[in-house]
Amino acid sequence: xxxxxxxxxVFVAFTAILSxxxxxxxxKYTAGGEIIYTGRPDSVQVYPGKNRVALSWLLIxxxxxxxxxxxxxxxxxxxxxxxxxxxxxxxxxxFINHLxxxxxxxxxxxxxKQGHSSVKVQVPGTVxxxxxxxxxxxxxxxxxxxxxxxxxxxxxxxAASAGVIAMQLSYTDTLNLSRDTVIPAVYEGQVTLLxxxxxxxxxxxxxxxxxxxxxxxxxxxxxxxxxxxxxVTALYLKNPGAPFLRDDTQYYxxxxxxxxxxxxxxxxGNNHTYDAINGSANACFTIWIWGNGPLVNGKIYxxxxxxxxxxxxxxxxxxxxNWLESTYLTVAYGSAxxxxxxxSTALAYGQFTDNSKTLVSASFTLPASATVTLGVxxxxxxxxxxxxxxxxxxxxxxx
Numbered sequence: 001x002x003x004x005x006x007x008x009x010v011f012v013a014f015t016a017i018l019s020x021x022x023x024x025x026x027x028k029y030t031a032g033g034e035i036i037y038t039g040r041p042d043s044v045q046v047y048p049g050k051n052r053v054a055l056s057w058l059l060i061x062x063x064x065x066x067x068x069x070x071x072x073x074x075x076x077x078x079x080x081x082x083x084x085x086x087x088x089x090x091x092x093x094x095f096i097n098h099l100x101x102x103x104x105x106x107x108x109x110x111x112x113k114q115g116h117s118s119v120k121v122q123v124p125g126t127v128x129x130x131x132x133x134x135x136x137x138x139x140x141x142x143x144x145x146x147x148x149x150x151x152x153x154x155x156x157x158x159a160a161s162a163g164v165i166a167m168q169l170s171y172t173d174t175l176n177l178s179r180d181t182v183i184p185a186v187y188e189g190q191v192t193l194l195x196x197x198x199x200x201x202x203x204x205x206x207x208x209x210x211x212x213x214x215x216x217x218x219x220x221x222x223x224x225x226x227x228x229x230x231x232v233t234a235l236y237l238k239n240p241g242a243p244f245l246r247d248d249t250q251y252y253x254x255x256x257x258x259x260x261x262x263x264x265x266x267x268x269g270n271n272h273t274y275d276a277i278n279g280s281a282n283a284c285f286t287i288w289i290w291g292n293g294p295l296v297n298g299k300i301y302x303x304x305x306x307x308x309x310x311x312x313x314x315x316x317x318x319x320x321x322n323w324l325e326s327t328y329l330t331v332a333y334g335s336a337x338x339x340x341x342x343x344s345t346a347l348a349y350g351q352f353t354d355n356s357k358t359l360v361s362a363s364f365t366l367p368a369s370a371t372v373t374l375g376v377x378x379x380x381x382x383x384x385x386x387x388x389x390x391x392x393x394x395x396x397x398x399x
Contacts, residue, residue, distance in 0.1 A: 036114075036116045037116065037117070037118055037119055038062050038064060038065055038110045038111060038112045038116050038117060038118045039059065039060065039061050039062030039065060039110060039118060040110065040118040040119050040121055041057035041058070041059070041068065041092070041108045041109075041110060041118065041121045042057060042058040042059070042060050043057060043058045044056070044057040044108060044121055044123045045057070045214065046106070046123050046124070046125035046214070047214045047215065047216045048125060048126045048127060048128060048211065048212050048214065048215050048216070049127070049128070049215060049216040049217040050127075050128055050129060050133075050217040050219065051097070051098060051099055051100070051101065051127060051128075051129050052095060052096060052097045052098070052099055052127065052216075052217075053095075053096050053099060053104070053106075053125050053126075053127050054093065054094070054095050054096075054216050055070060055093070055094045055096070055106060055108070055123075055125075056091060056092060056093045056094075057091075057092050057108060057121070058089055058090070058091055058092070059083065059085065059089065059090040059091075059092060059110070060089050062110070062112075063085050064112040064113065065083050065085060065110045065111065065112055065118075066082065066083055066111060066112060066113050067080055067081060067082050067083050067110075067111050068080065068081050068083055068092055068094070068108060068109065068110050068111070069081075069108070069109050069111065070094060070096065070106055070107065070108050070109075071106070071107040071109075072096075072104050072105065072106050072107070073104070075107070079094065079096055081094050083110075099127045100127070100129070101127055101128055101129030101130065101131055101132065102126075102127055103124065103125075103126050103127075104124065104125050104126070104127065105122055105123070105124055105125075106122070106123050106124075106125055107120050107121070107122050108120070108121045108122075108123070109121075126211075126212070128211055128215075128217075128219065132211060132219065133219050133220070133221075136207065136209055136219060136220075136221040136222075137207075137221060138205065138206060138207045138221045138222070138224050139155055139156065139158055139164055139167055139185075139207045140155070140156030140158075141153060141154065141155060141156065141226055142154045142155070142156050143229075144203065144226045144227065144228045144229060145228065145229045145230065145231065146197055146199065146228055146229070146230040146231075147230075147231060149174055149195070149196055149197055149198075149199065150193055150194065150195050150196075150197060151171065151193070151194040151197040151203065151228060152191060152192070152193055152194075153169070153191070153192040153193075153194070153203070153226065154190075154191050155167070155186075155190040155191070155192070157187060157188045157189070158185070158187050159187065160187050162209075163209040163210050163211050163212075164185045164187075164207055164208070164209060165184070165185055165208050165209065165210050165218070166182050166183060166184050166185050166207075166208040167182070167183045167185065167192075167205055167206070167207055167208065168180065168181070168182045168183075168205060168206050168207075168208060168220075169181050169182075169183065169192070169194065169203055169204070169205045169226075170203070170204045170205070171194060171197060171198075171201050171202070171203045171204070172198045172201040173196040173197065173198055173201075174196045174197070174198050175196070176198065179194075181194075182208070185208075199230065200230075201228075202225050202226070202228065203225070203226040203228055204223050204224070204225055204226070205223065205224060205226055206220050206221045206222060206223045206224070207220070207221045208220060209221070227310075227398045228398065229312075229396050229397065229398050230396065230397045230398075231394060231395075231396055232395050232396065232397045233393070233394045233395045233396075236304045236306060236395055237302060237304065237374070237393065237395055238260075238261035238262075238302065239259060239260045239261040239262060240392055240393050240394065240395075241284075241285060241316075241390065241391055241392030241393055242316075242391055242392035243280065243281055243282055243283040243284075243391075244259055244260075244274060244283045244284060244285050244392075245259070245260040245261075245283070246258070246259070246260060246274045246276075246280075246283065247259060247260040247261075247274075248260075252274070254276070255275060255276050255277055256272040256274065256275065256276075257272060257273075257274040257276075258272060258273050258274055259273045259274045259285060259300065261302070262285070262300055262301065262302055262375070263300070263301055263302065263303070263375075264298075264299060264300045264301070265297075265298065265299045267295055267296060267297055267298040267299070268287050268295075268298035268299055268300050271287075271288055271289065271292070271295070271298075272286070273285065273286060273287070273300050274286065275288075275389060277389075278318075282318075282391070284318050284319075284389035284390055284391055285300065285376075285389070285390040285391075285393070286387065286388060286389045286390070287300060287327065287376060287378050287380070287387075287388050288321075288380070288386065288387040288388065288389075289380045289382070289383060289384075289385070289386050289387075290384075290385050290387070291383065291384055291385070292383070293380050293381070293382060293383035293384070293386065294379070294380055294381050294382070294383055295378070295379065295380040296340075296379050297339045297340055297377060297378075297379055298376075298377070298378050298379070298380070299336075299337050299375060299376070299377045300375050300376050301330075301336075301337050301373050301374060301375025301376070301377075302373070302374055302375060303334075303335045303371060303372070303373045304371070304372060304373075304374065305369065305370070305371050305372075306366055306369065306370060306371075306372055307366070307369045308366050308367055308368050308369055309365070309366060309397045309398065310363075310364075310365050310397065310398040311331075311363070311364050311365070311366070311395060311396065311397050311398070312361050312362070312363045312364075312395075312396045312398070313329060313331050313348070313361065313362045313363075313364070313374050313393070313394075313395055314329075314359060314360070314361045314393060314394045314395075314396065315329045315350075315352075315359070315360045315361075315376070315390045315392075315393050316358065316359055316390065316391045316392050316393070316394075317352065317355065317357065317358045317359070317360065317388070317389070317390060317391070318389040318390060318391040319355065319387065319389045320352065320353075320354050320355050320387065320388055320389070321385055321386060321387035322354075322382060322385055322386050322387075323353060323354055323386075324351075324352045324353055324354070324378065324380070324386060324388060325379075325380075325381055326340045326378060326379040326380075326381070327340075327351070327352045327376065327377070327378030327379070327380070327388055328340070328343055328346075328349045328350065328351050328352065328376065328377055328378065329349060329350045329351075329352065329360045329361070329362050329375075329376055330343065330346050330348075330349045330362065330373075330374070330375060330376065330377050331346060331347045331348040331349065331362050331364050331372055331373070331374050332345075332346045332347050332372065332373050333347055333370060333371070333372055333373075334371060334372070334373060335371065335373055336373055337373055337375055337377045338377065339377065340377055340378065340379045343377070347364045347372065348362035348363055348364035349362050350362045352376075352378070352388055374393075374395070376388070376390070
């Protein structure tokens with residue numbers, strides 16, 4: 001079907017009017033000439049730091065670029081960088097320093113000689129500072145001890161996302177030289193050995209952090225002192241067990257005897273203090289009655305001079321027969337142990353009860369060097385059968 005000629009003429013005229021109108025509108029926006037854009041920054045990366053940030057991007061295609069400019073803080077602040085193009089792809093790197101700790105939006109533009117800019121490329125970035133540093137906590141330590149002049153530090157597990165990258169430790173060696181070492185972080189099951197560790201020395205440490213994978217700065221927690229424990233049993237206690245040794249100058253038979261190098265009163269000694277019920281290779285320290293009780297204030301002990309420090313006196317239980325109502329691992333000032341009824345006057349004590357507790361400890365602090373007595377005091381009330389057998393004792397000092 002053909003349109004009438006008059007309608008077709010009106011349609012063509014209307015179309016021509018619209019075309020002219022659109023052209024006029026376009027000219028309004030291009031009155032200053034054709035809009036020219038330089039090549040935009042490509043593959044922008046943000047590297048967070050301490051009161052600074054680093055930015056990098058690629059210049060790929062446009063050879064006319066002569067500078068780049070970065071804006072932040074809603075265009076209130078800016079920095080620019082002159083660009084000398086090579087023949088291929090160039091990598092641009094820019095550091096922006098002296099930034100307050102905060103989150104930022106960075107806007108990056110490229111410019112040619114005539115001042116034509118690229119389109120904007122906007123990227124977020126974080127700047128860290130004193131607030132972040134103050135929030136950092138040292139990596140946990142589950143154990144620290146010294147044996148044969150080697151310190152062993154066992155670290156608590158830590159998530160990779162926590163940002164821990166290393167631990168820095170300072171200590172004094174056996175030549176009285178200061179040592180400082182940085183240990184890269186392993187997130188699970190990490191143990192650090194410090195050889196030639198001077199007895200009595202302390203370990204100071206701090207933890208190194210990076211808040212993000214691309215961070216350009218390392219952040220440090222405060223220094224802490226590790227409470228290093230040293231087994232000083234061999235320095236101060238004689239015949240500590242595993243197994244205990246018998247005094248062969250005293251009466252003995254295949255099983256019974258008296259402990260070598262330990263003192264004891266008549267209440268404990270009359271029943272013997274050494275028991276090899278499981279053979280001499282497993283001989284025990286013992287206080288007991290078996291149809292010949294009760295026993296009142298039996299005491300087995302050693303008196304030693306100790307330097308100032310924090311200590312733990314431990315006893316490993318081999319076996320307990322029946323319930324022990326009043327038997328204590330005890331530490332006291334001076335050359336004697338208190339009686340059971342005066343146990344609260346002791347420097348420290350731990351109670352033996354039954355086989356549910358295989359390690360009994362007494363913790364104490366000496367603000368100055370002192371003479372102390374360590375051992376066991378017990379009153380056994382059941383005349384039929386009560387026994388305490390200890391397989392070993394240890395004395396641990398914490399620094």
